[in-house]
Structures are given as C-alpha cells and as structure tokens.
Amino acid sequence: MAKPRKQPRPKAETPKGFRDYFGTDVTERAAMLNTIAGVYHRYGFDALESSAVETVEALGKFLPDVDRPNDGVFAWQDEDDTWLALRYDLTAPLARVFAQHRNDLPTPYRRYAMGPVWRNEKPGPGRFRQFYQCDADTVGTSSMAADAEICAMLADCLEEVGIPRGDYVVRVNNRKVLNGVLEAAGVVADDERTRGAVLRAIDKLDRLGRDGVSMLLGAGRRDESGDLTEGAGLSHAQAELILGFLEAKRANSLKTLTRLNEIIGQSGIGSDGIGELMEFAELVEAQGYGPDRIVIDPSVVRGLGYYTGPVYEAELTFEILDEKGRPRQFGSVAGGGRYDDLVKRFTGQAVPATGVSIGVDRLLAALHAKGKVGDSNIWSGPVVVTVMDRARMAEYQSMVGELRNSDLDPNDPSKGKIRAEVYLGNPKNFGNQMKYADRRGSPIAIIAGSNEFDKGVVQIKDLILGAQLAEGATLEEWKERPSQVEVPRDQLVKKVREILAVQG
Template sequence: MAQNKSGKPRRPRAETPRGFQDYFGADVTARADMLRGITDVYHAYGFDPLESSAVETVEALGKFLPDVDRPNEGVFAWQDEDESWMALRYDLTAPLARVYAQHRNTLPSPYRRYSFGPVWRNEKPGPGRFRQFYQCDADTVGAPSVAADAEICTMLADCLEAVGIARGDYVVRVNNRKVLNGILDSMNITAEHAGRRDAVLRTIDKFDKVGEAGVRQLLGKGRLDASGAYIDGVGLSDDQAAPVLAFLTSRADDAAKTLANLRAAVAGSATGLAGVDELETIATLADAQGYGGDRVLIDPSVVRGLGYYTGPVYEAELTFEITDEKGRPRQFGSVAGGGRYDDLVKRFTGQDVPATGVSIGVDRLLAALVAKGQSRRTALGPVVVSVMDKDQLAHYQAMVGELRAAGIRAEMYMGNPKDLGRQLKYADQRNSPVAVIEGSQERADGIVQLKDLALGAALAANITTNEEWKAQPAQLSVKRADLVAEVQKMIARAANAD
C-alpha cells in the first residue's frame, strides 16, 4: 500500500477513474429494457445472438479508429506473458470479423448475428463522452447484395421506434463510400494521397455544422471557427473543390432527384456511378416496405468515421430539438451508424467476404430519451416486509416467499430493526411501492398492515395540514390471507400512476 509523507499507509481514493462512470439501479434497468427492445427487433429480423470476448489481440482488432491525433493509441492495450499485445475491444465489428474468419467453416453463410456489450476507447473524455460505453450491433456477413444494407436501414428505423423514438423524430440517412471515392477520383486524389483523402472526408463530415460556405473555406485555405481560432484548410483550388461541393449540395426534395444530381456529380467515375446505383436499390427496397424518405433518406453528407467502410454507410439522426447546457436549442444528432465493410474479414482469410452492419449507441440513445422529456421511469423497488419481532423471522420470510411465488419482487428487511421508522426510510430509499407491517397484535388478529408508499408520496405532495395527513388512505389493514392480492392491486396502481 502507498504511504503518505508521515510514513503511514495512504488510503486509496474512492473515485471513479477519469472517463468512466458508475451506473446504479434505475440506469441499469433502463439500459436493460432498451437492449431488450432493440434485440427483440434484431431477433424478429432473423439475427442470432453472439457473445465474443471483450479482449482481442491488437493485430486482430486492426487500426481503424478515427482519432487522427492518436491513431495508434485509441485502445487500452497491454503486453501478455508471451509478449503478444492484447487490447480491450473498441467496437463489436472488428471482433466479429475475427470470429467469422475463425469459425467460417461451421457457420451458415450468410451469417446474421447481433451482439451487445461495453466497448472501450482510450480517447480524451469530455462532456457526454466516456471511455467505456455500450453498443448494440447487428451484422450480416457473406451477403454481397445491397438488399442486406437496405434491411439494416429499415431495421434501424424499427429499433428506434421500438424504444420510444416517434416517427418524425428521426431519420436514417444513407450514403455510399463508392460515391465519395468517385468524387475523390474525379479530383485526382487517389489512394496514394491517403492523408489528403482523409482530410477531404473529415471536411465533408462537417457540412452539417459549417454549411456550404464553411466547407468551401476548409477545402481551400481555411477558416475562422466560432471561437476565433484559425483552422487550416486542405489547400484545394476552387476547381478542385467544385466536385465536392456539387456532391454535397446534390440532396433534393425526393430520392429520384437526389440520385440524378449524384449521377451528374460523379459522371466520370465508374466507381461513383456504381455507388449511386446501389443507393437507388436501397431506396427502392426501403420504399417497397413502406419506409419512405421521411424515415430512410439518401443524404450525401454522411461520411462515417471508421476507416473500414467500403460501400453504403448509414447514420440514424434524431431530428427533434433539445436545449444545451447554455440554454441554446440544438438537434440531438446521431445515435447509431454503420455500413458495408467488405474487406474486414479479408484481413484474416485473404478472400473477399462481403459484410454489412449497424451499431446503436445505447447510452447515447438513453440520453436522447431523457433530453426529449421521455425520461426513463424510476423503476419500482421491491416490496419490503418489515421486521417487528426478531423471533418471527421465519414468519416474515414466509410472507416474502408468498409474494415472490406470485411474481412480486420482495425482500425482508435485513438491517438492524431498531424501529419501524428506519425500516420505512429504507423502503423509501429503495422506491418500494408497498411496505408490509405485522406486529404481534396484527398476527393475533390475522391481519397485516399495508403501507402504500407510492400513493403516500403522491398524496404528501398535496397535504398541508396534520388532519389531512391522518386522513390519507395510504395505509390499510387487510386479512393475512389477502396479502398477495392486495399488494398486487397497490403495485398495479403505482405502475399506472407512473
């Protein structure tokens, strides 16, 4: 143990590591409920669950994180005893590529899987940005048709609605890396100019924030940002930047016009035109299922950050307004994204293996519901059976057993039962809907006292006099035989009130 200046052992600080956070009951329950809603949709679409290791070799994970300042330091890694390097996964897609490559001879093709769990990124934390967060993914490996991409887009829309995002409050925006590559090829920025290509892509990704004029400046010499700092540009001439601006402004009122504008923007590129054809197929297939442009939208401004995308890319954006920490209105933004990554498995096998998938940021989606005012309900705690007589523990535990057998969450008070007030305070802290009270007199009379804590809290907010308090109906005597039935009524009332 470390020592302080006096030589005495220094106690460790009880604090959460920087960039991490603790989650308590209601938060964990809300996340579990959301995961259940999302995975139910995945399951309905025919995807099977997969749980892979949280640790991968650094070699298997690859280097695809978008952090340009620390491209080789974005993971939590360590050297194993055999000197190989291991790391915590930074997403759920890279591990899937390893799993499929390792087990491909026994897996069906296409292989459709969903997975959820925490991922870790060794990046600079900030407001709302943590080093550990939850993702919930669904991927199809082995399907070359963009029908698989169209299905991912419609499934993503269904997931958002399943967890409480109303239709009209979101849009799944779709683009294609082939179209982007076609634009870059037409500018003579080829794969050999990787640094400049990445700089152009990052600039395109800022279109929603800085608009056409801002992108024009950033593609050229640069611009002053809102803080007054000067941001260096990519250094393109106006002629070189023109194809990018034509591409970014090609979005029209409907998919057909947008696609026509995109074809004009990439007219000289076979790769770009192939990408436009794929976008047209996605729009057609989505529309055939009733997912029009109000839900699945062709949008040239979508880039996506990870470096392994090869075809269609998509992003779920929440379109409703919230208020930021300074009271200014803004849109919440992206909560999910994905795309086609046909080369990821090839890293292991040397063979072309098409794949596409989506990742939902669960914690961010939960935050969106709270910001919209659809805050997660405070989960009801267990029914608490108080202990009035220490020599009757078996009797009280029998009550708990009856409640649990009826599907009611319940517990016997396990603290030091010095007084009933302390036990009721505990029940309040647990957000218990009901407290069960039985002393020797109640036992002799064959009754129990039920304190409706949820109703009592609601009434207390409107009680102003002692007489009103005494008259509240939040506590009643019931026959011991009616314990379970009466508790069920109280819980149902609390659930409906919530």
C-alpha cells in the same frame, strides 16, 4: 530513524471518461436492448457474444482518433509478447469470428451482438471511453437487399423502442460516391493520411457546420480549449468541391442522384456508387419505407476507414434544449455501412458484409427526452418488508418469500413475480426504514410488530398514495382513501396485488 511515509488513500472517483451505471440505468438499458433484440430476431438474426479482448492485429488500425496512444485503443503486451487490446467496436471482432468459424457458419451469416466497447479517445461532455453498442450484421452477400434490410430494420427498432415516425430519419450515402468525388478533387487513392483526414472532417458536419469542416479540410481547426486538430491540407478549390458534394441533397432521391452524377464527372467508381444507391432506393421503397423514414443524403460519410459501399446513419430530428437552454436537434443515434474488405484481412478472399451499430446510451438519452423512460418509473423499487422485532426475522423472511414466489397477476404469469425484500439495516429507527423505502422507490411497505403478530394481521402502506395525499389532501380525503390498511396475515399477497394493480 524517520518513520515510513503512509501510503495515501486512493481517491474514490471514476476514471476520466468512464461512468458508473446504477439500478434504474441498468434496467432501462436492458429493457430497451430486449426490445431491439426482438426486432433483430424477427428479421432472422442470431445472437453472438464474442470476446471483449482481441489481438491488435485482429482489430486493425481503423479508429478515427489516430493521434491517441495505441491508435485510440486500450492495448497492452501479453507475457508471450502478443499485443492485446479491448475491442473498440463489435464489427472488427465479427470479422475475426467469421474468418475463424466460417466452415461451421451458414452463409450469409446474420448475427446481432450487444455489449460494451472501449476507445482511448479524448473524453468530453457526453463522450465516454466505455459505452454500449448494439449491432446487427449480414456477412457473405454483396446484394443491396442486405443493406436495404438493415436500414428497414433500424427504422423498425427506433419505432418499437418509442421514437415515433416523423421524429427520426435514416440517411443513406455510398462510400464509392465519395471516392469518386475525391478522385474528381485530385485526392489520390493511396494517400491514406489525407483521405482519413477528409473522412474525419466531413463526418463532423452536423457538429461543426460548414465553416468548421472547411477549416478541417484545409489547414486545421482549434477547438474552444485551444487544441489544434490538424487539417487535410486541401486547397480551397478542392475543399469547395467536397463541400458541394455534402450539400448535394435535393428534394427527392432522383434529383439528389442526378446532382451527384454532375459532381463526380467521369469517375467510374463514383458511377458504381450511384448505381448502388438507385438500386437501394428501389428496394426500400418496395418494402414500404418512404422518404419519411429512409432518405438518400450525401452528407453521410461515417468516420471509420473500413466502409466500402453504402453507409447509413439514423438521426433523431426532434428538438431538445442544450445546457445553455438553446434549441437543437438531438442528432445521430446509430450508424453503419458495407465493409467488404474486413474479413479479407484474415482469409485473403473477399467476403462482403454490411451492418449497423446503435449507440445505446445515446438512444436511451433520446427516450428520456421523449418521456418514454425515466420519471414514469420512479416507483419501480421492491415491496419493502420492514422489521419491528429482530427476534421475528424468520417470520419477516416468510412474508417476503411468499411475495417473491407469487405472480403479479395470477391470470397472466408472463407479467412476472412480485419484487420484494426485507429491510436488513438497523431496525431501531422506523423512520430510517421508511426513508430507505423512499430512496428505493418502493411502492408498498409491509409493517408488522408484536401487536400485529399477536392478532395475526399485517399493516400494508401504499407509499405512492401516501405521497400523493401528502401533497395537499384534506382530512376528508385522508379518511376516504387511507394509504395504510390492516389485513389478515393470510391476505398479504392478495392485498399487495390489488394495490400494485391500481398503481399500474
């Protein structure tokens, strides 16, 4: 009788298009989101946390990658035959929330939300199927002041997390102007397939350039892997008119709007869009946000189909080196716009809305590139209390308890408590304990064996100073600045505070 085949062990690997986030990644993200939340709160927005799962009907069919299974969402059929899906952004769930609770919410309703979203898209370098978004939206007003406020708030967010003025620009356009251009090009309003292909093509201008967009507006384009992206099927003349619209930006907003007026011809909806952009420009200027921060730019279109008016995108303008060492601009880290028809799907009544979404991982990568996070934080681990004698574990726990319950600065409790832990691995090899402290990025190690307990003292090792001295200090420097000191047991917290203060 043949033996049953053993089940192969599962591979310990992250699914394609997903990633794991470890300690520093998570804490850096939390700190950045906390700063952004502070700006949102200052502008009068309230927090909202909605379900990660929505019905497919509630989410709608708005994703750019319509060639993916389930139209780009991760969807499944529930036991009652209802189709459910993981949210692909935080905007579609907001429309459902407002429609469901509109009688209990103030109007306009101003909310912000932060959390992961999921997209069943083709993964690639820097393109993941799960990522974080950070949104702010105003529902219930058609005033251009709401759009102007969102863009001003976005500029403030970028500056407060560490992107200096001059290294970013918030670029603004209006989907009504684009509709006017499509009308002038002969693309009919009810041809959703062609319109969608055009939107997706011109949304890739910064990545593919003029020639790449031209191919996508026409027959299509093959990428480096040989995969063909089907084009919009426009004629050369139609494509050139749209490309002319994308290149209509001039030296200032007035000249840009004048050029757009020439392109749209007699289109009524295009004229409406230009009027809204003029009002928008006046409002942001009145708040003190000049073209160094917010600018009218026709090349901004946004790929999603639900935008109905102003659309905006925050672009970082400083240069970085790509994987081949070539200089390039960092690019977009946030986008949004007006979506006046999204809530209407639930209520049957028009409910104007506008909002922005910040790409959290992209913005964090930008802060790393600017040196605002990362290397300066390598010693962010806890103080490690080493274990020299297992029988004295209660005394080691007493030490760590004192540290954890002590303020970093007794004169400023807002700085928090001292972070500390006891080494819980095998204590036989002291070298392994120090290697552990190094891998944890620990700034200090506490050492106490039988001799120290008998004398009522502890050894405190400054690991940052020790690392600096090990890089090439002379014997005299070692003597002048010892990285390990002995203090009375009751002075443990005081000395740790002193060392942490010096370390900064």
